[in-house]
Amino acid sequence: MKVPVLASILVLGGIAVGGQPAPDGRLQAQLKQLFPDAATFSPKGGNPPHFKAFTAAQALAGFAFWTTELEPLERGYDGPIKMLVGLDTKGVLTGVVVVEHHEPYGNFSVEPPEFAAQFKGKSVRDQFKVGVDVDAVSRATITITSATRAIRNSGRRVARQLLTPPSGSPK
Numbered sequence: 001m002k003v004p005v006l007a008s009i010l011v012l013g014g015i016a017v018g019g020q021p022a023p024d025g026r027l028q029a030q031l032k033q034l035f036p037d038a039a040t041f042s043p044k045g046g047n048p049p050h051f052k053a054f055t056a057a058q059a060l061a062g063f064a065f066w067t068t069e070l071e072p073l074e075r076g077y078d079g080p081i082k083m084l085v086g087l088d089t090k091g092v093l094t095g096v097v098v099v100e101h102h103e104p105y106g107n108f109s110v111e112p113p114e115f116a117a118q119f120k121g122k123s124v125r126d127q128f129k130v131g132v133d134v135d136a137v138s139r140a141t142i143t144i145t146s147a148t149r150a151i152r153n154s155g156r157r158v159a160r161q162l163l164t165p166p167s168g169s170p171k
Helices: 003-012 025-034 113-117 141-162
Strands: 051-054 060-066 082-088 093-100
Touching (some): 025 082, 025 093, 060 141, 093 113, 093 141
Antiparallel strands (some): 051 060, 060 082, 082 093
16 A cells, blocks of 8 residues: 555544644644634644644644643642643744633633733743732632733743744853
């Protein structure tokens, strides 16, 4: 059997080339939420682990990554807060999707759409300081602070490792 035919069968069967599972429907929807104009997404790979978003012209639109994979020790009040974060090729966050948490006050801290929405458009160079450029929520300080740190640190790590610094700026 020829390789292209085998690759097509594997992708249709739920396995992408390279042994990676093809992104499922839920993950595809979450990636599309971060990159609405993207036409395709790569399987997760690389170091740090990430998905690539591509335009219809196959230009790289940005990267998506799980905070829990890049910052596994960052925990909220009651464990990790699993978030999918999008980062464009200029180091600007395209969005955040809160996927899973076990926070006792999550219903008014990290669950509301306003929490994730405040990160869209932030540069990885921004402060990401709760109470300064990130909204604080009383009774959920640990949760908000931890989630903010996870977004900031993982975003900066991806930018450092995968983006080219702007010309004229220090590395």
